[in-house]
Amino acid sequence: MNKEMIPTDMKVLMNHIYEFQKGIRQMVLFTCNKKYEEYATARLTRQNIPYIVRPIGNDRLNLFFGRRECLDAIQLMVTKPLNQLSPEEDFILGAMLGYDIRVQCERYCERKCRTCQRAQ
Secondary structure: OOHHHOOHHHHHHHHHHHHHHOOOOOEEEEEEEHHHHHHHHHHHHHOOOOEEEEEEEOOEEEEEEEOHHHHHHHHHHOOOOHHHOOHHHHHHHHHHOOOOHHHHHHHHHHHHOOOOOOOO
């Protein structure tokens, strides 16, 4: 890949790798076009970063990478498309990815109780 013409997706990947290596993130979910799979996985392999690739259709894929313990949990939990995860699985995944826990709680309640009243 020409270093002068690095696509935005790959710049995002490199930033995620940097954050992982600096300990800012324990696990990353990176979504990109399948045409970048070989480049992305080769880069992770060269840096000894474990990863899991999950195709999602429409020429896109999800690339999970990070700590082995996190990926082991992903292997057990994410056995279907992400939009089909239960509210509990979705909450756990968001927490593992380091998303804002308050927002994850709101999302969980919204998904769990679409028709019920929110707690006061």
